[in-house]
Amino acid sequence: MQFNTKIFPQADLQSAKLQKSSLKLLLSHSTNCLVLGYSQADFDGFSGAKGAKTKVGFLSELDQFLDGSVNHANVVGDLDSKQASICMLRAEKAWAVNGVKAKRVLLVCLGDIHLASERTLTIFSKVARAALKALSGGSIENALWFTPSFALSHNADFIAEEVRLIVQYAGDQAYCFGVRQPTMKFKAKDKADKFKNLVFAGNNACAKELKAAVEQGVAMVEGMHLAKDLGNLPPNICTPTYLGKIAQGLSKKTGLQVEVLGLKQIEALGMGAFLSVAKGSETPPQFIVMRHQGGKTGEAPIVLVGKGITFDAGGISLKPGEAMDEMKYDMCGAASVIGTMYSVSLMKLKKNVIGVVPTCENMPSGRASRPGDIVKSMSGQTIEILNTDAEGRLILCDALTYVERFKPAAVIDVATLTGACIIALGHVHSGLFSDDEGLVNELTKAGHASLDTVWRLPLDAAYHEQLKSNFADVANIGGRPAGSVTAACFLSRFTEQYKWAHLDIAGTAWKNGAAKGSTGRPVPLLVNFLLERK
Incomplete structure (x- = not known):
């Protein structure tokens, strides 16, 4: 088009x-x-x-x-x-x-x-x-x-x-x-x-406004299309290695600076939580960092972090077989971040934006994590894994610690994190979690402008009680009540050094049934947020 x-x-x-x-x-x-x-x-x-x-x-x-x-x-x-x-x-x-x-x-x-x-x-x-x-x-x-x-x-x-x-x-x-x-x-x-x-x-x-709006819209569509393609590709093609190559390919087409870290580099960083998920698969993990330097030198960047589980079998806590094929969409957070980075590079946005994607598979094997295992995250916090199917938060928590080095103006993570968010919000709004009122207002406004809407959910301290562990600093699940909230609370423990918001897109990243396919959300939301951010 x-x-x-x-x-x-x-x-x-x-x-x-x-x-x-x-x-x-x-x-x-x-x-x-x-x-x-x-x-x-x-x-x-x-x-x-x-x-x-x-x-x-x-x-x-x-x-x-x-x-x-x-x-x-x-x-x-x-x-x-x-x-x-x-x-x-x-x-x-x-x-x-x-x-x-x-x-x-x-x-x-x-x-x-x-x-x-x-x-x-x-x-x-x-x-x-x-x-x-x-x-x-x-x-x-x-x-x-x-x-x-x-x-x-x-x-x-x-x-x-x-x-x-x-x-x-x-x-x-x-x-x-x-x-x-x-x-x-x-x-x-x-x-x-x-x-x-x-x-x-x-x-x-x-004339000027019209031309700019069309160019911005075209860049947004290109990012959405890329996100849809990545989401719709089968998991035997769209692997962590494939995502890394796609990101590197974008650096040749645009001004993006891309770095892809492999297994040894991830181990050297001490990302024990991320590696606990990746080790169950024969496919090696990748840690992708994309930089768009459109702003002033030294200007604090906006950092986007996308969950990149290219296939989620649930690990040892194996998922039911019905509709398991849709777990290829568990990397839609990563796809939306890659798509957004492509969009901002095409429109030559005059801001500094960094995209970070931890990506791996979550598979059952003799090397996979077991319920009851305790791992050490990059932040030094220990995590008791009570359910291996709550893996997204494990790869994200290390990524959220990693991005501290960028001294970000704000960090937004995007993830198909919980089925509980679908129960709460259906397929209309993405779940928004943040204690920063400014970020909440900006993301809500951007959602209205793009009709890629969000709905704020709580992060009250009381919910953290559900994540207590007798054997580690924190458990990776808090039980069935308020599942999407406790997942966000878990992530918040790794974001104390910067302004942060979490988007749970489990209900909005793809459609099932006759219209089955990736939606490209929340690329429009993120692009509008970046365009309007002062």
Whole structure:
């Protein structure tokens, strides 16, 4: 999918009601489909609602250029004021007489945008998805999207968020694993959609913001696609070694500085908790460090840490066989961090960002950790392993100790950590844990901006009681009650030297059933967080 911008200097951007000159300019542009938004007020003015005797406004002006096509659609009931309703108008011979080169015009209703409750990104997302669905799956190869006609607010920041969201959804819709990974292609249903080019139209007043928003959205989509690919690949291909090679490959394509530590280096660092998980597998562990130096020299970096269990059998505490194949997705935290680092490098973000990925398999074998084993973490704390299937926190705790050396401004770890988070939040929000109010607010805001949302859960000291051990500093589980909370509490013991937040993405990283596949979350959340962070 390609995204571009087209600037029409004379186009009216101050109102969703387009002037005739603006419409003529847009309609004379050669495109498979011109996409325009209209409001309930536009519809009422055109349909003669509320006692109006004459048709006025944008739809009336459009109807004149399209030789009555809008009026015909209204008469037959194809045009209405319901939010996210669509009306596709196809070119007729009479259009050409008026200089119309667009083969189609797609009208999309925004609803009553005069109401404050209607001017939200959640509402806008419904409109955007409806429009993008109408554009895909058919013979349309390219479209011209007139951005100002969709603006729920003329605030530049809000328009930029809208554009990024459209690119995000279009990229998400265009993603096809079998097409992106030819060696994995399996059925004809993987045939690519013909809709491959979306151009955002604006004028000089918003040219700079529009271009930046599209570039940011494209970079975000590239990161999401990479994260999805890594998550969807089978575990016999996407191993810890493979993740290391992917990261190193990114350093050749971008300005990322990548270092991959092997078994001996991990042992030398004293990462006993990480190694206790890795030793059960024949596949060696990797510890990946990716640096994006876009900020000032010496500026404290934001550090992202991603859980990279490329397959989780549960170890000696073996998982049930049903749906165990989905445990290839237990590295989606790592995939999202790698994807985010790719995004920030593509957009040349002017901040220092470091991505850290501890990655290994969790397998049962004669060398695997046993319930009751005690290991020593890099921090020096001892951990009693009561359940080997609570392994994510064991590899993360050493990574969280390792990142102290960077003197970070903040650290965010991302992990498919607990099934308990799915019970608590389902598949809508990712779980957010932090005692830093500033980080909580920033991540929550970024979640709303990308519609990759989070929900804060507690970290009260009382929950730490469940992690007490008679034989070590801490146990790796705290029992069934508040399982996602006690997992976060465990991690918090290794983050006392910096500001920290934990994202549990167990319910949001992938879908199962007929829609089975990686979602690419929380790449949009993390990218928006980094973009907006001051």
